[in-house]
Amino acid sequence: MADYTLELAHLYGDLMNTYGDYGNIIALRYYAKQIGVDVDDRLVSLNEDFDPKAYDFVLFGGGQDYEETIVANDLKAKADGLKEYIENDGPLLAVCGGFQLLGHYMEMADGTKVDGIGVMDHYTTNMTDDQVKTLNGSRLTGNIVIKNNETGEEYHGFENHQGRTFLGKGEKALGTVTTGQGNNGMDKTEGVIYHNVYGSYFHGPIFTRNGNLAKRVLATALSRKYPDINWQAKLNQVPTETF
Ligand code: GLN
Numbered sequence: 258m259a260d261y262t263l264e265l266a267h268l269y270g271d272l273m274n275t276y277g278d279y280g281n282i283i284a285l286r287y288y289a290k291q292i293g294v295d296v297d298d299r300l301v302s303l304n305e306d307f308d309p310k311a312y313d314f315v316l317f318g319g320g321q322d323y324e325e326t327i328v329a330n331d332l333k334a335k336a337d338g339l340k341e342y343i344e345n346d347g348p349l350l351a352v353c354g355g356f357q358l359l360g361h362y363m364e365m366a367d368g369t370k371v372d373g374i375g376v377m378d379h380y381t382t383n384m385t386d387d388q389v390k391t392l393n394g395s396r397l398t399g400n401i402v403i404k405n406n407e408t409g410e411e412y413h414g415f416e417n418h419q420g421r422t423f424l425g426k427g428e429k430a431l432g433t434v435t436t437g438q439g440n441n442g443m444d445k446t447e448g449v450i451y452h453n454v455y456g457s458y459f460h461g462p463i464f465t466r467n468g469n470l471a472k473r474v475l476a477t478a479l480s481r482k483y484p485d486i487n488w489q490a491k492l493n494q495v496p497t498e499t500f
Contacts, residue, residue, distance in 0.1 A: 265298040268317040276460035278318030284464035307335040309342035319353025322365040336374035348453040348478040356456035378425025401437025414459030468497035
């Protein structure tokens with residue numbers, strides 16, 4: 258057993274795992290292992306409590322409209338815990354449907370409005386909404402490249418969503434779109450950063466293809482739990498892999 262351990266909650270990993278979002282955990286564990294850290298992951302699904310004090314990292318993956326409606330119902334009971342976790346700077350990666358449900362609402366392709374938990378200020382319209390001025394009626398699908406304006410890092414991925422997300426108060430984009438569509442195909446934003454929440458439409462999964470981001474988020478999680486160690490410096494010694 259390693260001296261350091263991160264406890265990870267995989268929210269609805271049995272329902273929300275489009276295109277292998279679980280691979281994000283494998284990538285985190287890979288980098289953690291190089292610096293002597295274990296990652297324990299636990300599935301937290303329907304009718305189970307989410308204890309905000311029990312976890313050092315949360316993964317909330319993507320799912321299609323149908324799974325999202327089931328999850329949205331159950332998520333209400335976890336909203337207070339998630340809000341506390343997020344406001345206390347808990348690190349969280351939310352992909353696609355997970356990203357959508359942390360906001361106020363998302364509209365399904367058929368126009369039905371599904372409530373999110375509103376712990377973040379974004380909202381998601383559907384692909385035929387009046388606000389959608391470009392590619393109205395089409396899914397946003399394909400390869401995507403974005404650049405984070407603060408670090409200058411470039412992230413590569415694949416997007417496939419009908420929902421159009423618009424960021425709100427206190428939310429910054431994960432990156433500016435250079436190739437592809439991003440949150441809504443209109444404003445060049447992709448994903449979100451809010452406290453230590455990283456949201457994105459990248460499937461595939463984002464951490465395996467973008468080891469620099471995986472290491473950055475891992476350092477954030479470790480520094481929050483074990484503040485006396487310079488984790489970023491340790492991780493800088495570990496080569497960044499593209500799997
Ligand atoms: N319902 C969502 C959409 O198509 C989610 C897609 C996903 O998670 N891949 O907008």
